[in-house]
Every structure is written in structure tokens, then in C-alpha cells.
Amino acid sequence: MKTLLIGEYRDGKLLESTYELLGFADQLGAESALLLVGSESQLPAYSGTLYIADAATCGEYNPDLHKQLVLNAVQQENPDYIVFLHSSYGWDLAPRVAASLKAAQISEIIAFADGSFEVGCCNAKMRRSVKPNSSTTVLTVQAGAFPALQAGGTPTVRKLTADVTSPLEFLGYEPAEKKDVDLGKAEIIVSAGRGIGKKDNVPVILALAKALGGELGASRPVVDAGWVEHSHQVGTTGQTVSPKLYVACGISGAIQHLAGMKKSDFILAINKDKDAPIGEIADVLVVADVMQFVPALTAKIAA
Amino acid sequence: MKLLVCIKQVPDLESRFKPDAAGVWYNETDLAFRMNEYDEYAVEQAVQLREKLGDGCELTVLSIGPDRVVEAIKKALAMGCDNAAHIQDSAASSKDPWQIASIISAYAKDKGFDIIFTGMQSQDRGSAQVGVTVAEQLGLACTTTITSFDYDNGTITAKRELEGGIKAAVKLKTPALVTCQLGLNIPRYPTLPNIMKAKKKEITAIAVADLLKEAALSTTTSFHPPAKKGGGIVLEGDVADLVEKVIAILKDKTAVLR
Ligand SMILES: Cc1cc2nc3c(=O)[nH]c(=O)nc-3n(C[C@H](O)[C@H](O)[C@H](O)COP(=O)(O)OP(=O)(O)OC[C@H]3O[C@@H](n4cnc5c(N)ncnc54)[C@H](O)[C@@H]3O)c2cc1C
């Protein structure tokens, strides 16, 4: 079995998540080659074949060109699996490669067994097992689902080039908004999710945060709706936190939220849905209406 | 200008999901359905562009699925789409992303759409494939996960969301397809007059057999709940009781309450 792993590089840097692909290939027990649109001055700690294209000339973000580079490597390697991370790079590029090869694509893999792959569905509440019907299969693996593997060594480098005119032009990166609250250092965080119902209820969550001497956090929809400032958002596109206590109020537990808070020492979740995926990582799941339970808890703590 | 927006109807995600008889997808009994959240952003963006371009611009909404999806189509029409295509398929849930994309592409192929909007992913299936695959099949320029969108004279300028809050600004020439991310805009609520107006808009029904020529590239073999990791305590009951229990646990297991 052979895999071609598609590593990631951004804004002049090799991304650490690339090593998760090596961890995945290792668990799969597959021979691997790695492809990177990056820089030869920053080789990954890896001892296999590395197909490398120069990001300075290829552009860090040009899906049409990157697709062609991957297809060139596929032709040389003839892999069974072409593996991406399920990331902004992977979900943009993988379907293009899959469509060009007319290969099956299975997205956001969290596990595998006997040639079938396990993926989340229904907002992470349920799982599906999926089997490819094609000989070559494109996979995207969920970030964090497989441990990073840094085996070390120096790769055997093979250079890749491609010449493609693209209707897309990359204009530049825009840095993340500056955060005025550093949740990374907070020992206690009480976060509001969409389950709080409306903006007017934010003070109720804030009151619990204050009573506990902690900070206010929020899930993304609460931020997108303008109920809470973006600087309080927890998750892949917000902050990563690891407090002693994390209280999730009306938060379902989507993977992108969990990625930002699963390292908390103790997780208390309040949700009216007993099956909410937050229950999978919570130390305590209180099945209740958040607007009834939280004020009662605050009152008792403040008393 | 011709615009297309693709929407999927999905169940309320706060529901309990049980496997269907074949054990490969959810049983629809007792589920309430609504428009996929990501597609609401797509519809809103398409309608905003439709309004900006004014007369001579036509915005079509498309959905593949059983008769119930007409409800989601009607919402999109009430939000401001001009007309609709309902691709009738009572077995849509058993199609893989390649087939769903092929159906959309077969419909769109000869219609000369300048811009196609889709959601970044569907909340129930969540493959994040259909939009990009349609673009590949039709040979359109494409960008994904956009949180800002602007169109001027044949060029789209958009921001893509990357990890950690970083964004990538891109420019692409139409014809193009964009996949819409959460927070792109604030979707409008259809007003009563617009709901009434929408009743007169045309919904063209097309049998899926007329469009689908492709076999599935992947097969779902099982639909099941996650294996419970266990360890966590689940508390239910009277609120006052719950508060006592939670305080006792916090005192016992964490250093945050004395
Ligand atoms: C690329 C990408 C990046 C993302 N980045 C982030 C990120 O950084 N952070 C983030 O949070 N999300 C992120 N998301 C969004 C994520 O997928 C989810 O949509 C989001 O986390 C859901 O937020 P929520 O749990 O507050 O809302 P929902 O999923 O709507 O959940 C609401 C919960 O509240 C419960 N509830 C409802 N009413 C009550 C009540 N009265 N009492 C108690 N409980 C109640 C419901 O049972 C439900 O479980 C991202 C998504 C994508 C695609």
C-alpha cells in the first residue's frame, strides 16, 4: 500500500500539522512519499521521498497550480491513497485532485478499519463508515485525530514544477485580529454558545464567569452574530485555551470548538441535549436549560 | 448576469438521530428539516449581489432532494431568489458527493451561470466536497470558505478563512464558484410580503434521472453513534439539586471552589 501525503506550508513556514499526516500513514502501515509546496531551506524531519516545489515561484496559495503539482507526483508515485489534512488547504485542494483523477474522496477521517474509513456526521453527533469504490482514493484527515510523528531524518528530494495559467490570483495574507483578551492564560473560562438563545442573555453567562473569577469565552456563532467580541472566541479560528475549569454553556461541541478547549483540566457542560457531542469530552454534563441552571449556580456560588 | 445558489435541506441538528432500516443514514421520522446553515450565507450573498446588479440579473436557487426540500426552496425564494429548480430525488441521501456534484453540473452545464454559490459544507453530511467538485466538473474558477465577497465587472475579490484567524485575499475571474463560510453575512429573515411574492415564483421540477449519469465513487456502509468514551458524569433532574451536585463536584475535583 502506498500513500502520497500532501504537507502544508504557509507564509514562509512548514506547518507542524504536516507531521500528523506522517502519523496517519504510520498507523495505516503504508509506505509514504510526501509532497510540499515549500522551501528547500526548510526540509521536514522525514527520511522518505519528498516531492518539493518552490513556494516562492509556485505561489503559496494557487489551487490550480498546486493541483497540477500533485497530479505530477501522482503520476510518478501511483499511490493508493492521496492524503490531505482536512484544513483550509486540504478541503480546497483535495476535491480538485479527486475530480481530475475521478477518484473517490472521503473527508475528515477520524479512524479506519479494514479498508473502510470512519467520519463524523450530523454535527459530530453520529459516525459513518465509508468505503471507496475507486482504486485510487483521496482522503482528508481530521486535524488532531492522528498523533504527529516526527521520525527525523533527511528526505530524498525530488523537484516538481508545473506551468499553469490560473483564473485565480492570491493577493496576500491578512493577520489574525489582535486580541485584547488573552484567554490562553485564563484559569477559568465560562463560554456562551448559541444555546443561550439571544444577546440579552450574555450577561447571565458573564455573571457566572465573574462569580468564579474567570473570563468570558464564546463559540463562533455567538461571535458571528455580534453577541460577543471576536477576541473571546474559542476554537480553530479563535483562541486555544487550557484553563483549570472550562464551562460550556449551550455549546454543542463541534470539532472546531473542541480543538480550542479540549486540553482544559476540567470541563463542565450545560446542555439540554443529552446526546450533544460536548458530552464526549465533558467531565460533567448537566442536562438542563442553560438559562435556568446558570443563574441558579451563580447565585449559589456568589452566596 | 446569471447566478445560481445551491442549497441543501438538513435536519435540525439538535434532534436525536436513529439509523434507518438499512443502517446507512438517519431515519427521517420525527425529524424537522431546515436550510443548511452554510447555504443561508450563500443565499444571502447571492441575493445581495442580485440586488446590487439590478435588472437583467437572474438568480436561480437549486436543491436536490425529496418533496420536503421545496420548503427550503420557498425560503430562498422569499429571501430574494428569482426562480428555482427542484431536482426531485427521494434517494438523494444515498448519493455520494461525486454524484450530487454531477447532478448540479449536468443542470448548470448549458445555462451559462456567471457565479455559482454553495455552502462550505452540509451540516449532516459535511463532506465539504460538492461545491469544489462542481467547479472542477464545469471548469470554473473556484475559492472556498469565504468570509467576505465583492464583485465588480467580471472579477470577484474575496477573503478565505484559514486556521487561527488568518485570512487569504484572492481575486478570481468569472465564471466562478465560491463556497460560503459562517459569518460571511447576516442572512435576512423573509418578510411577509416577500413570502407572499415568492408564492408566484416559478419552481421547475426536474426528475433526477434526467441529469444523473454517474455512478457513486464511495459507499456508506454504516451509520452509528460514536463509541462512548465514558468517564464523564451525566447529571439530570431538578435544577436546585443539580446546582448542589455540581458545586460538590467542583469542590472535590477542581481547585477553583473552596
Ligand atoms: C472552518 C471552520 C472553522 C470554525 N471555527 C470555529 C471556532 O473557532 N470556534 C467555534 O466555536 N466554532 C467554529 N466553527 C463552527 C463550528 O463548526 C460550530 O458551528 C459551532 O462551534 C457551533 O456553536 P454552538 O455550539 O454555540 O452552536 P450549536 O451547534 O447551534 O449548538 C447549540 C447547543 O446549545 C444547546 N441548547 C439549545 N438551547 C439550549 C438551552 N435552552 N439550554 C441548554 N442548552 C441549549 C443545543 O442542544 C446545542 O447543543 C468553525 C466551523 C468551520 C467550518
Ligand SMILES: Nc1ncnc2c1ncn2[C@@H]1O[C@H](COP(=O)(O)O)[C@@H](O)[C@H]1O
Ligand atoms: N442535495 C443537495 N442539493 C443542493 N445542493 C447541495 C446538496 N448537497 C450539497 N449541496 C451543496 O454543496 C455544499 C457542500 O455540501 P457537502 O459536500 O455535502 O458538504 C452545500 O453547502 C450545498 O451548497
